[in-house]
Amino acid sequence: MQDLREGLINAFWLLATFDSDLVEITLRSLQVTITALMVASVIAMPLGTFLAIKRFRYRRLIVAVLNALMGLPPVVVGLIVYILLSRSGPFGVFGLLFSPTAMIIAQVIIMVPLIASITHQTIREIWSEYRDLMISLGASKVQRIQALLWDGRRPLLTASLAGFGRGIGEVGAIMIVGGNIDHATRVLTTAIALETGRGDFGLALGLGFILILLAIIVNFAIHMFAQTERQSLW
Amino acid sequence: MVSALFPLRLENAEMRRSGRVLVGPVNLELLGEETTVIIGPNGAGKTSLLKLMHGIGRLSGGRIIWACSIDKARYRQSFVFQTPIIMRRTVLKNLIYPLILRGQSRPTAETLCKEVAEQTGLTGVLGRDALSLSGGEKQKLALARALIVKPEVLFLDEPCAVLDGRSTREIEDILKQVAKVGTCLIMTTHNIGQAQRLADNVVFLLGGRVHECTKARDFFNAPQTTEATMFLNGDIVE
Numbered sequence: 001m002q003d004l005r006e007g008l009i010n011a012f013w014l015l016a017t018f019d020s021d022l023v024e025i026t027l028r029s030l031q032v033t034i035t036a037l038m039v040a041s042v043i044a045m046p047l048g049t050f051l052a053i054k055r056f057r058y059r060r061l062i063v064a065v066l067n068a069l070m071g072l073p074p075v076v077v078g079l080i081v082y083i084l085l086s087r088s089g090p091f092g093v094f095g096l097l098f099s100p101t102a103m104i105i106a107q108v109i110i111m112v113p114l115i116a117s118i119t120h121q122t123i124r125e126i127w128s129e130y131r132d133l134m135i136s137l138g139a140s141k142v143q144r145i146q147a148l149l150w151d152g153r154r155p156l157l158t159a160s161l162a163g164f165g166r167g168i169g170e171v172g173a174i175m176i177v178g179g180n181i182d183h184a185t186r187v188l189t190t191a192i193a194l195e196t197g198r199g200d201f202g203l204a205l206g207l208g209f210i211l212i213l214l215a216i217i218v219n220f221a222i223h224m225f226a227q228t229e230r231q232s233l234w
Numbered sequence: 235m236v237s238a239l240f241p242l243r244l245e246n247a248e249m250r251r252s253g254r255v256l257v258g259p260v261n262l263e264l265l266g267e268e269t270t271v272i273i274g275p276n277g278a279g280k281t282s283l284l285k286l287m288h289g290i291g292r293l294s295g296g297r298i299i300w301a302c303s304i305d306k307a308r309y310r311q312s313f314v315f316q317t318p319i320i321m322r323r324t325v326l327k328n329l330i331y332p333l334i335l336r337g338q339s340r341p342t343a344e345t346l347c348k349e350v351a352e353q354t355g356l357t358g359v360l361g362r363d364a365l366s367l368s369g370g371e372k373q374k375l376a377l378a379r380a381l382i383v384k385p386e387v388l389f390l391d392e393p394c395a396v397l398d399g400r401s402t403r404e405i406e407d408i409l410k411q412v413a414k415v416g417t418c419l420i421m422t423t424h425n426i427g428q429a430q431r432l433a434d435n436v437v438f439l440l441g442g443r444v445h446e447c448t449k450a451r452d453f454f455n456a457p458q459t460t461e462a463t464m465f466l467n468g469d470i471v472e
Contacts, residue, residue: 151322
């Protein structure tokens with residue numbers, strides 16, 4: 001209880017004083033996760049839509065693999081990205097290891113299966129409702145995809161938020177590929193891990209509360225922006 | 235006036251799924267005059283036959299020939315499904331969707347939409363989420379969306395199957411108005427009363443095959459086949 005109280009006080013104090021280190025790692029956390037989310041959405045949403053409306057050989061196998069990859073262990077992703085980006089690895093020449101870019105790459109790999117899988121399920125459900133109507137109305141392939149994505153925008157937003165949640169709270173992969181370097185690759189989660197290791201539970205908890213607050217604010221802001229609860233505006 | 239899409243000819247048209255024959259072989263000629271009702275018990279193949287005619291069902295054999303090209307014919311048709319397919323949008327956006335697909339501007343589409351909404355009694359609910367409508371209202375919306383493109387042929391698959399008496403009457407009134415202005419209606423039903431109220435021509439379907447194709451008054455007064463007589467008497471026919 002003492003640690004919890006201390007954590008809350010620390011969180012309040014860090015926020016009230018606008019601690020410069022806190023601002024820096026919070027902004028970096030947001031920068032890495034939001035960039036990864038945008039990249040992952042651009043890859044995963046068309047992939048999920050394609051799998052939902054196109055029939056081809058091995059489609060079921062791909063969907064099963066995609067669903068299985070939702071539980072991809074971040075540490076393993078981190079390890080693989082580390083090997084690929086290390087000096088002796090195939091992408092070592094780019095010098096990306098221990099940079100925010102490496103962290104973004106790792107997060108994209110973690111987010112894609114989750115967003116693609118939710119997109120696939122959402123679009124498949126809407127497609128099964130709309131299929132006959134779309135064919136009857138003579139909608140082109142592009143028009144069909146537009147309608148599916150537009151009418152599925154709220155569940156797709158939820159898919160993105162799930163991806164954001166997975167990314168913002170991720171520590172294993174970005175610790176390995178980012179290295180938790182102060183003023184370079186340190187983010188909220190790696191800072192929490194560091195402070196916990198040092199035994200400063202109060203500060204670690206304070207950062208933890210700020211991380212939770214951040215996740216709630218981003219989710220709430222997106223819901224407000226997208227007006228997800230106001231069906232009358234459909 | 236008969237639409238230029240007719241006559242519609244089905245030559246040995248057949249639809250099979252997983253080796254099972256759903257429809258056919260069907261040989262039929264529709265001249266597009268007045269309202270044609272395809273009647274028969276559940277599982278007779280009415281919906282499959284209607285979907286074949288409209289082109290959303292895949293032919294397994296035979297041919298379906300319109301008087302013009304298939305693309306032209308499809309453009310001038312609409313289809314109302316037994317269970318209305320409602321898009322996750324407002325009623326207004328559902329209504330204007332076919333027009334937007336056809337390249338109409340939004341203001342033009344909205345003007346046309348108001349006209350159809352008035353005809354179908356949807357004016358008061360245009361701003362509402364379409365999924366929140368009652369069953370009867372949803373079917374009216376599906377009908378209005380089909381009518382908004384001013385089709386020459388309107389296919390209706392048991393449009394009142396899940397509706398109560400009042401909603402059925404409202405839908406039938408709209409259909410009578412539509413037929414009066416020259417739209418050819420081709421609909422399915424297993425409701426003998428509805429067929430008697432709406433049909434000018436009847437196609438009696440059983441086991442995927444056409445057993446009778448005749449004028450409605452002849453069919454109801456003097457059916458030519460035993461199966462049709464049994465069906466009209468309310469007996470179970472398979």
